[in-house]
Amino acid sequence: MIADSELELVPESIADHPAVVNYARRRGKKPEEVILEGSYHHSALRKLEDGERRGRPDIVHICLLNALESIANKEGKLRVYVHTRNDEVIYVKPETRLPRNYNRFLGLMESLFKNGVVPKDLALLRIEEKTLNELVEEIAPDEVFVMHEEGELIKPRDFGRVLAELENPLVIIGGFPHGDFRSKVEGRKVSLYREPLMAWTIVNEVLVNFESAIGV
Numbered sequence: 001m002i003a004d005s006e007l008e009l010v011p012e013s014i015a016d017h018p019a020v021v022n023y024a025r026r027r028g029k030k031p032e033e034v035i036l037e038g039s040y041h042h043s044a045l046r047k048l049e050d051g052e053r054r055g056r057p058d059i060v061h062i063c064l065l066n067a068l069e070s071i072a073n074k075e076g077k078l079r080v081y082v083h084t085r086n087d088e089v090i091y092v093k094p095e096t097r098l099p100r101n102y103n104r105f106l107g108l109m110e111s112l113f114k115n116g117v118v119p120k121d122l123a124l125l126r127i128e129e130k131t132l133n134e135l136v137e138e139i140a141p142d143e144v145f146v147m148h149e150e151g152e153l154i155k156p157r158d159f160g161r162v163l164a165e166l167e168n169p170l171v172i173i174g175g176f177p178h179g180d181f182r183s184k185v186e187g188r189k190v191s192l193y194r195e196p197l198m199a200w201t202i203v204n205e206v207l208v209n210f211e212s213a214i215g216v
């Protein structure tokens with residue numbers, strides 16, 4: 001699960017900011033229908049609480065591309081969930097093929113926030129209001145691991161083996177660029193390296209070492 005992801009529509013309080021209005025006009029959308037994007041809405045973000053960490057849909061994009069294209073996913077050994085800062089959960093069907101192009105990915109997310117499912121017929125992606133803890137309860141994992149740079153240091157290869165021994169483990173990775181989880185997350189805190197890494201690097205390390213441990 002990618003948790004507390006910095007993926008959201010432009011908040012109402014900055015919907016009239018020129019950086020947002022001009023961007024939305026160029027895209028032929030209303031300001032409140034576009035996804036908040038740190039590099040496109042930089043000056044508007046400064047007016048938001050937590051502005052230094054918000055507007056990072058790129059983290060979700062790269063993590064999802066890596067997870068969905070992984071061998072573990074192709075072998076049917078993976079379920080991916082995206083939890084957002086506003087307590088929404090995106091359910092991702094394993095057969096989803098995401099756009100590689102970032103702007104097309106943003107368009108897909110905008111349509112998901114507007115319609116609740118995309119595409120309408122296949123419902124590959126579905127969004128629901130849900131907290132991280134409600135999702136954990138629903139998944140009912142046999143163990144929860146919270147990836148954290150201050151957790152117990154375990155070598156990626158050994159962590160892959162730990163996961164492989166479980167029936168239904170849940171790995172929670174933060175979908176934000178700085179700071180800590182906003183949600184209260186219960187679980188065994190694990191660090192895979194002595195320094196902070198990017199969320200998508202952790203996605204890769206976890207999956208590749210899990211694949212190797214289960215022998216696929």
Ligand SMILES: C[S@@+](CC[C@H](N)C(=O)[O-])C[C@H]1O[C@@H](n2cnc3c(N)ncnc32)[C@H](O)[C@@H]1O
Binds near residue numbers: 195202
């Ligand atoms: C970019 S980090 C979060 C920001 C980080 N706290 C910082 O201020 O640099 C995104 C996520 O990657 C995971 N992560 C980063 N470094 C890690 C490490 N060394 N071991 C395990 N997980 C890590 C955590 O789940 C974290 O929430």
